Amino acid sequence: MKLSCLQENLSKGLSIVGRxxxxxxxxxITQNVLLATDxxxxxxxxxxxxxxxxxxxxxxxxxxxxxxxxxxxxxxxVNSLPSERVDLSLTPKTRxxxxxxxxxxxxxxxxxxxxxPPIPEVTEGVExxxxxxxxxxxITHVVFAAATEDTRPVLTGVYAEFKxxxxxxxxxxxxxxxxxxxxxxxxxxxKPQAVVxxxxxxxxIIPARALHELSRLLTEQEEPIGITLNPTKGxxxxxxxxxxxxxxxxxxxxxNYAQLIPQSYVTRTxxxxxxxxxxxxxxxxxxxDGSGIVRLQITPGGEAAPGKMVVSxxxxxxxxxxGELDAIVEGEAAKIAFNGKYLADVLxxxxxxxxxxxxxxxxxxxxxxxxxxEDYVHVVMPMFVQW
Amino acid sequence: MVYxxxxxxxxxxxxxxxxxxxxxxxxxxxxVNTTWLEGKQLSAGELSAVCQTMPFLAPKRLIIVExxxxxxxxxxxxxxxxxxxxxxxxxxxxxxxxxxxxxxxAVLVLVDDKLEATNPLLRALSPWAEVREYRPLxxxxxxxxxxxxxxxAGGRMAPPAVRKLAELVGPNLWALSAExxxxxxxxxxxxxxxxxxxxxxxxxREADVFSLVDALLGRDMATAGRELHHLLASGAxxxxxxxxxxxxxxxxxxxxxxxxxxxxxxxxxxxxxxTNPFILDKTIDQARRFSLERLTQVYGRLLEADIAIKTxxxxxxxxxxxxxxELSPGGEPG
Numbered sequence: 001m002k003l004s005c006l007q008e009n010l011s012k013g014l015s016i017v018g019r020x021x022x023x024x025x026x027x028x029i030t031q032n033v034l035l036a037t038d039x040x041x042x043x044x045x046x047x048x049x050x051x052x053x054x055x056x057x058x059x060x061x062x063x064x065x066x067x068x069x070x071x072x073x074x075x076x077x078v079n080s081l082p083s084e085r086v087d088l089s090l091t092p093k094t095r096x097x098x099x100x101x102x103x104x105x106x107x108x109x110x111x112x113x114x115x116x117p118p119i120p121e122v123t124e125g126v127e128x129x130x131x132x133x134x135x136x137x138x139i140t141h142v143v144f145a146a147a148t149e150d151t152r153p154v155l156t157g158v159y160a161e162f163k164x165x166x167x168x169x170x171x172x173x174x175x176x177x178x179x180x181x182x183x184x185x186x187x188x189x190x191k192p193q194a195v196v197x198x199x200x201x202x203x204x205i206i207p208a209r210a211l212h213e214l215s216r217l218l219t220e221q222e223e224p225i226g227i228t229l230n231p232t233k234g235x236x237x238x239x240x241x242x243x244x245x246x247x248x249x250x251x252x253x254x255x256n257y258a259q260l261i262p263q264s265y266v267t268r269t270x271x272x273x274x275x276x277x278x279x280x281x282x283x284x285x286x287x288x289d290g291s292g293i294v295r296l297q298i299t300p301g302g303e304a305a306p307g308k309m310v311v312s313x314x315x316x317x318x319x320x321x322x323g324e325l326d327a328i329v330e331g332e333a334a335k336i337a338f339n340g341k342y343l344a345d346v347l348x349x350x351x352x353x354x355x356x357x358x359x360x361x362x363x364x365x366x367x368x369x370x371x372x373x374e375d376y377v378h379v380v381m382p383m384f385v386q387w
Numbered sequence: 388m389v390y391x392x393x394x395x396x397x398x399x400x401x402x403x404x405x406x407x408x409x410x411x412x413x414x415x416x417x418x419v420n421t422t423w424l425e426g427k428q429l430s431a432g433e434l435s436a437v438c439q440t441m442p443f444l445a446p447k448r449l450i451i452v453e454x455x456x457x458x459x460x461x462x463x464x465x466x467x468x469x470x471x472x473x474x475x476x477x478x479x480x481x482x483x484x485x486x487x488x489x490x491x492x493a494v495l496v497l498v499d500d501k502l503e504a505t506n507p508l509l510r511a512l513s514p515w516a517e518v519r520e521y522r523p524l525x526x527x528x529x530x531x532x533x534x535x536x537x538x539x540a541g542g543r544m545a546p547p548a549v550r551k552l553a554e555l556v557g558p559n560l561w562a563l564s565a566e567x568x569x570x571x572x573x574x575x576x577x578x579x580x581x582x583x584x585x586x587x588x589x590x591x592r593e594a595d596v597f598s599l600v601d602a603l604l605g606r607d608m609a610t611a612g613r614e615l616h617h618l619l620a621s622g623a624x625x626x627x628x629x630x631x632x633x634x635x636x637x638x639x640x641x642x643x644x645x646x647x648x649x650x651x652x653x654x655x656x657x658x659x660x661x662t663n664p665f666i667l668d669k670t671i672d673q674a675r676r677f678s679l680e681r682l683t684q685v686y687g688r689l690l691e692a693d694i695a696i697k698t699x700x701x702x703x704x705x706x707x708x709x710x711x712x713e714l715s716p717g718g719e720p721g
Contacts, residue, residue, distance in 0.1 A: 151423045174419045174443050255419050260444050291436040339436055363441055383439040384490040 001035070001065025001090040005042055007081045007101055009057040013044045014075045016055040016243055019213050021071040022048035027117070029068060033075075034116045035088070035097070036066035042088075045119055046071060051210045052119045053217075055243040065090050066113035069097050077106050120246055122237035125230030126202050128162055129186035132221035132240075138169050139215040141180040141376055144345050146208035147173035157205035157250040159257075162188040162229070164200045170257055171208060176342050177257050177379040185224050204229055205254055206236055210247035214238055217245065261377055262367055265358035267334040269298050270371060271309055271327045273355045277347035279323035283313035284340035286321045293383050294340035298359075300329040313340065334359050336366055337385040346378045362387075389486055391456065391512060393499035394521030398560035400498055403519065404451065407496060416445040426455030426497075431481035438485070438493040451496045455482065456508040483511040523558035525664065536564060537579075542571040544579040551581055555590040557663030566590065592623060596631045597669050600639075604677045604685060608715040615707060625703025629693055635670075636686045642674035643682060688713055 014033065022030035027049065034045040042059040045052065067090050074097075078086070081101040089098050090110075099106045139158075147155035152174070161168040165187040170179045188202055217240055218225070226239035234249045283294045294313050301307035307329035314320030336359050346368055347355070354371040362385075368378040390407065392400045411417050420442045424434065429452065442448035459479040489495050497516075502509050509518070524532050530553050537544045544552075544567075552570075556563050566588050570579045573587045585591045595618055602611035618628060638659055645655045652671060661667040674682075692710040695701040701709065 149423070152418055152421070155419065172419070172443070174422065174448075175440050177443075253415065255415060255444060257444075289432060291432045291439055293436075293439070339440065365441070381441045381443050383436070384441065384492070385439065 001037060001067060001088065001092075001097075002063035003037060003042055003059045003061045003089075004085050004087045005057055005059035007078065007083050007086050010042075010086055011075075011078050011081075013042070013055045013057040014071070014078055016217060017044045017046040017053045018071060018075055019216065020046040020048055020051050020053040020245075029111055029115050030117065031071060032068035032111060032116070033071040034066065034068045034113055036113060037061045037064045045116070047117055047119060049117060050207060051213060051245060051247045053213070053243065053245050054119060057242070063089075065092070067095060067097050067110040068113055068116050069108045069110040073108055074099070077108070120233070120235050122228045122230050122233070122235050122246060125228050125233070125235075126162070126188050126190050127186075128167070128184045128188040128227045128229075129224045130167060130182070130184045130227065132218045132223065132225050134182045134185075135225055136215050136218040138167065138180045138182045139211045139218075140349050142169045142171040142178040143208050143211050143215065144171075144349070145173060145176050145178035145378075146171040153250055154205060154252040154254055156209075157207050157254075158211055159254040160204050160206055162202045162227075164188070170254070172255065172257060175339070175381050176346070177260055177377075178346070179257065179261070179377045181375045202229055202231065203254075204231055204236060205250040205252065207247055207250055210236075210245065214245050217243060260365065260379055262358070262360060262365055262379075264360070265331065265367070266360045267298055267300075267329065267331040267358070269307070269309055269327050269329050269334075269357045269359070270354050271325050271357070273347055273350050273353055273370070275325050276309075276311070276355065277344060279311040279325055280340055280343045280347060282323055283311050283321055284344060285313075286315050286319055287313035287340045289315040289318050291383070292339045292341055293337050293385055294343060295337045295385065295387075296335070296357075298327065298329055298334040298336075298357075300331070300333055301327075334362075335387055336362050337383045338366060338380050339383060342380050346380070350376075388491075388494045389489060389512065389516035390494075390496045391499070391509060391516045391518045392496060392521065393456065393502045393509075393519075395501050395523050396521035396558070396560060397500075398564065399521045403521075404496060404498070407494065408449065411447050411449060411494060412445065417447070417449060419443055420445050420448045422448070422450050424450065424452045426452045426458060426499075429455060431478070431485045434482065435485040435488075438489045438495060442492050446492070447494050448492055449494045449496070451498060453498045454500070455497050456499045456502055456506050459508050460503055460506055479508045479511065483508060486512055487515055523662070524560070525558055529553045529558060532560070533563060533567065536567050537571070540567065540571055542567075542574065542579065543577075544570070545581060547581045548579050548584050551584045552588065552590075554665045555584070555588060555594055557665055559663070562590070592618065592621065593631070593666075595621075596628070596635060597673075599628075600632055600635045601673060603711060603714055604639075604673070604681060606715065608711060611711055611714075615711060619704065625696065625707055628707060629689070629696070629703075633686070633689055633693070636682060636689065638670050639674045639677070640679065640682050640686065642670050643677070643679050646671065646674055647679070685714060 017033060021033065025031050030048055036043045038056060040061055041056045043054060043056050045054045077099060081104060084102050087100040095110045097108045097110050142158055146158055150156060155173055159170040165184050166181060167184050168181050188200060221240055223241050228237040234251060236247050236249055238245045280294055287294050294311060297310040299308050307327045309325045309327040310322060312322045350370050356369050356371050358367040362382060365379045365381055370376055392403055408417060422437050437450050486495060530549055533549050533553055552566060556566055570583055570587055574583060595614055599611055599614040602614060641659055642655055645658060655671060656667045688710055692706045695706045696703050
């Protein structure tokens with residue numbers, strides 16, 4: 001293998017695949033990154049056996065070849081090089097990759113590319129496409145609500161439903177639920193292109209970690225993202241301009257979340273999102289030592305005074321705080337307590353505008369929706385407190 | 388509702404948790420509402436945050452905490468029983484308070500290993516919680532447990548087979564339930580007999596290693612040879628046998644030393660980390676019958692055989708045969 005490319009491109013490519021590199025690997029080669037020539041490009045691949053990221057960068061290839069080298073070592077070295085042309089050449093006999101740039105030269109011992117786990121090719125299944133920004137928004141709105149502990153594998157994933165031109169993402173961790181609806185730019189169809197598709201609804205549970213990685217790559221994308229879903233093989237492929245991410249799907253049944261979303265309410269409170277977030281964060285400082293409980297007291301407005309929401313927290317022997325927000329309150333006065341972290345998480349992704357908080361009783365779920373948008377519903381379970 | 392389930396029999400604790408789960412309705416919805424917490428790093432605030440949150444789609448939230456009460460043992464004994472680990476007596480009050488105010492929608496299960504009766508959290512919570520201790524089953528209770536388990540699985544087992552199994556495996560119910568399952572599959576509908584246990588159970592092989600070691604220490608080379616061939620024929624590999632013989636000799640040397648210094652049966656069991664009473668009794672009995680000199684001599688020979696195999700000088704079976712031959716009364720130099 002012999003090729004040259006720009007330091008900038010190589011460094012960027014390594015940062016794209018870098019997050020898929022295994023950290024605590026049972027299979028040591030997964031801590032390596034695979035470098036291979038692919039027509040007139042350099043292909044970089046990393047996998048932790050759950051997700052695999054591939055990225056192509058422009059290169060002048062003189063000799064074909066492939067090798068795997070420790071990802072961290074190569075990335076740190078390349079990142080330190082000056083922004084000039086990098087020459088990569090492989091001595092196949094010693095499996096040593098030489099990296100030359102300006103007046104610097106490094107030699108990295110590698111392992112055979114043939115030993116690298118094969119990256120699944122998702123060619124069959126159903127296909128759809130979505131605008132990069134829309135997908136990024138959808139992921140950011142739900143991914144934080146997925147569970148992080150492995151004891152409930154299904155909940156560590158995000159439920160995705162493709163139906164015609166609509167994509168719904170949902171995540172829940174037993175304490176909250178986030179549901180986001182968006183549109184696809186190309187509706188789902190089975191591949192190879194069937195004239196009339198047998199069905200137009202497909203579902204899958206995609207690991208939240210994979211979507212988290214994907215959303216990181218989406219910020220610089222302008223072209224639509226291609227999605228290929230293969231439920232039988234349990235894989236999904238996201239095709240970006242110069243990169244691809246393949247992830248295993250999580251097997252199992254996602255809880256029927258629709259029944260959790262309350263259809264009615266007793267009190268509907270409209271408040272400014274940024275102010276509510278500020279008050280919640282402030283209360284969380286005091287709530288930290290007392291189970292994170294943030295109390296909301298909602299009072300409807302009258303002729304003399306506007307409606308208000310009081311956000312408070314108290315911790316035994318530590319102190320307390322109270323914040324007051326203007327609110328438009330529809331319905332009865334209400335009292336409800338939430339975990340401050342969960343409130344801050346959801347308010348944090350809603351950037352600005354107003355939100356509506358719909359409540360029924362201190363022990364029924366609270367529903368948060370951005371005002372003027374129909375695409376997002378967030379349900380938070382309240383906390384049991386003595387008022 | 389608060390349960391405290393503790394004791395060394397973690398199989399029965401596991402079964403008890405399954406029972407509690409069954410009583411809490413739809414398993415899918417319960418799975419969403421089940422949280423496992425590691426008691427060692429948990430703070431009272433974190434525990435109460437989970438307990439106080441209303442259940443999601445279901446009537447109850449199940450919280451299982453492992454090793455919380457054990458954290459507050461007055462003097463946690465070190466593994467060797469000598470240096471006590473630093474006690475961590477503070478902080479249990481915060482947990483006691485938080486657990487006593489667990490709301491109705493939460494089912495909290497504290498799971499622990501063996502706890503002292505003086506454990507402060509256990510004492511504080513006893514009036515509030517359903518406390519169940521799971522001690523290891525022994526003797527008749529163990530036999531009855533095996534019979535019950537066999538009947539539950541819809542099988543039958545001859546009483547001598549039940550006793551043999553109890554004797555071989557001891558109070559490790561995880562291993563016992565696996566052995567029972569294996570035996571019932573092997574018997575394929577008919578009654579499990581004593582011969583089946585010797586034939587199928589991997590624990591029977593361990594017992595055969597005892598007989599082999601017994602014979603070779605006692606210079607009964609005919610029996611030792613027979614046992615060796617029987618073990619090899621039943622599929623035990625030479626490295627496995629070498630390992631098992633070495634392990635048994637090491638235990639015997641330690642046991643002999645402890646016997647000589649007047650150690651009790653319980654103390655020897657604790658020091659050797661032997662929980663199976665059958666193996667413990669056998670080991671002490673063997674240790675009493677042979678001198679420390681004889682034990683170390685055989686151990687030394689075993690090392691030679693080990694080196695011969697691992698350096699490729701001799702094939703495994705030949706090295707073991709040679710080892711036996713050298714230990715026979717005629718084979719010993721001097």
